[in-house]
Amino acid sequence: MAAARTEQSERDVRQGFNVTTYLIRRILYAIPILIGVNLITFALFFFVNSPDDMARLALGGKRVTEEAVERWKRDKGYDKPHFFNAQEQGHARFTNTIFFSKSASMFVFDFGVSDDGRDIGTEIRTRMWPSLAIAVPTFLVGLAFYITFALILAFFRATYVDVSGVVACVVAMSISSLFYIIGGQYLISKLWHLVPISGFDYGVDALKFLVLPVAIGIVSSIGANTRWYRTIFIEEINKDYVRTARAKGLSEARILFRHVLHNAMIPILTGVVVIIPSLFLGSLIMESFFSIPGLGSYTIEAINNQDYSVVRAMVFLGSVLYIIGLILTDIAYTLVDPRVRLD
């Protein structure tokens, strides 16, 4: 017994070592990916906008002089060459450029200040909470709801419940999310006066503002998600182990919620875990219609304002979160299926 325990312990240590090695390797892989993403963002941004354009927009449409444009560029560090500074010597040829000066600090998560002087890190820290306040309940409650609904449809497969459910899902998928938002605001807030149409507050006061956007967020995705989960469950439900479970006399609910759900976790996790980090980034339309002060519109505003400092920070953050999501997915596979090893 003791020997078996020791063997188990050694196996755990070995696996833990493997996971650590794997994580280090993935983090090292991430560095060139992030540099590449930065490079592409930089190239795309400055392909469309020149520093002169940025200066003119920042200074406003009226009475902008060439001198003011030059002063703005000098002050914001956009008067340097893009990638290579021929006037410098040594490594300064590369470091005294717009690309390097705007990118290097991000690798230690120092996002600096936006072109209009705001601290980007503070903005992100402030705005991610309202985004999460919408996204997390929508994600969790939605996930539980979609899976439950899909399991019910799978349980009633090939009956009127299943057919009606699938038809309802297709109809729900065909409707624009804007319709749900405007319709929800019209019915719930305007006609029935049950919750505020839009707005946000912090703490407990936030609840009355969150009910409607969360409910709409769940309902608007019900069609696509339920159909997807239903397909996974139907495929799983036809496997031999389900037939065996039935033969053993297990209740259908137990088969579905315990065995089928467990074995369907790999495809579910593939789609779900990867989006968890991106919950921080919020939803543009939802936040816009409900006046939620989240991160959803931050990048769009920055693109419209030609604020490269914010754009590169948000793209970098998005890339980091996506990489984290992929790593979490891989780790989640090992939790769901012991046969998967992170070697």
Added chain:
Amino acid sequence: MTVLRRAFLVTHRVLSGTAILFGTAVLCGTVILSGIAGCDKTALNNPYPAHERGENIMYSFFSERPKHLDPVQSYFSNEIRFTAQIYMTPLQYHYLKRPYQLVPFGAASMPHVTYYDNEDRELSAQAPSSEVAYSRYEITVRPGVYYQPHPAFAVDEHGKPRYIDLPKTQLKRKRSLADFEHTGTRELVAADYVYEIKRLAHPALHSPIFGLMKGYIIGLDEYARELAAFAEDVPKDVYLDLDRFDIRGVRVVDRYRYVIDIHGKYPQFLYWLAMPFFAPVPHEAERFYRQPGMPANISLDWFPVGTGPYMLSVNDPHRMMVLERNPNFTGEAYPSAGEANDGQAGLLEDAGESMPFIDKVVYNLEKESIPYWNKFLQGYYDLSAISSDSFDQTVAVSANGEVGLTDEISERDINLHTSVAATTIYLGFNMLDPVIGGLDERSRKLRQAVSIAVDMEELISIFRNGRGIAAQSPLPPGIYGYRGGEAGINPYVYDWVEGRPKRKPIEYAKQLLDEAGYPNGIDAATGKPLTLFLDTTLVGPEAKSRADWFTKQLRKIDVQLVVRATDLNRYQEKLRNGTAQLYILGWNADYPDPENFMFLLHGPQSRAQASGENASNYASPEFDSLFEQMRNMQNSPRRQEIIDRMVKVVQRDAPWAFGFHPADYNLAHGWVHNIKPNTMANNELKYQRIDPKLRERRRDQWNAPVFGPLVIVALLAIGGLAPAVIAWRRRERSRVSETSVRAST
């Protein structure tokens, strides 16, 4: 890993076992929350905290966050709407009188202006501009005015500033102004106004009017150069001592007086004194905010320090901004005189009362028009503009063209306030273009023909719901020099018929086109159809229909129009390079003087040749000569005569197809008083008054919760689910063989 796996399995079981309960919990939660909200006496859909019920608070909204609240930078209307309430400019516009009239605000009286020649001899007020070497504006500041409470003024028991030159370690923990426990104040002095003028030249502040003002304020250019050279050695985040150098033409005379010397004669300078660029800024604020280590978001650009009636108490521009009554504001009397009808309109009921009337103004961010419009109808916003979506629901136009409100809106005791903006939107012709440009007769007739063909009345009707008036000249109504009626019409585009301007017939436009050498839209010289190009930055669903509309207008005279949708950067580049042919631009008045519109056509201000505001690159010696005479004159019959001549020249030369002047339609609930549209002043908040009790009664009346439909929805859901539940139970009780058979089928 084993522990993690176990944790996962437990989580999975809990999730799967309680999955159904989640949905139920959410529904129950909603009902419980609704119940809790219903316990206080506010309506369920009330977006504001219960403790604000009945308070003297105005609720408004903003759709775009202000970028700058530093008075030296704020220029856009969404910025000045805040800074104008916080800062006390030397002058302000009279709230009620028209035409617009400047009155003292931070100044004790109107500035004393004297003129001098090259040898410093004083000249009379009527001296011609050519003799005036410089003008001196002596301004006396109101004594006894104090700044809002602010940590920059806080002093310790020894009288030393508490929060100046703090170590970085202390500043690191600060997140907002509220983290500084103590506040203080001090009296407004003349040096604060001079300090702000120096800030125009600050190398890191990028004031939009620095380029203009360095041409007028004597010594500002040299000062800027000295300061820039000095700033080279000062780190960016360190306080830059602006008082190290002086501006030759700006000086403090004594505690309450300062003077500004201006090159030549520039009467419009008084209008600039009513804008935030010349508001007072205390040097303590700059020293406080520019300490090394102060977080970037705690800055004068984010937290203004003023002496005006309001102070910014919450600045969360992604959610809300709150202005609160400045406890140190010395008060100001509501005007006791206005226009003839103001008394009848109830605008003089508060005459002589101390302002401001409202304690607090809450501005919420609303990016979409639907939510703010519905909240306005529910009584949660006091004022609202009218979006295109809700125009038909709101405004009714009678058979004789009178604008009013629909019955649905009138029943709610909502009032409509209309005004024509001091704005001109125009279709410009690039005068450097070989086809459409030039001052020769051929191109002139071509432009006149296009001006007739583009039916601005139709554009206003289709795309602006009739909100606007077709322009006859660059000058909008309300600006000195504007002429209405028959005397003001553009005779090259309109006829005066039955007491109103009527656009000339298309046949006449075709005739002009023929005379220009394009019979039936064909270039007689080349035999090719005439094709013109219009650059626009229009985007969105309306862009296509607008483009099609413009194309259709020119098709009326057999001219082909190619509309080129261009992004803003390339559009501006084309205007800068003079490569656009037709373009659309607009201009909002900085101040109510004809010079502020006529300079848009002044030759030396050419966009392509001098980076100026004359985007058409129009250069008429006749117009330029008249402009030079008119620009620095006081308003007088002689000035009006020159303006009339200038208008006739541009109507003939047609460098623009004079587009339209937009009309603003604004709504106010019946509980809001003292609303009078003022397109020049931005500090209107202090004049407005609300009746919070009436507002609460109306809100309660309009927002009673309706639970019936929810119950019906719940019953329908239960009814729909019941057969499924029964089937589930039946299947669970069925025998294994039956289930297997059914599954296999």
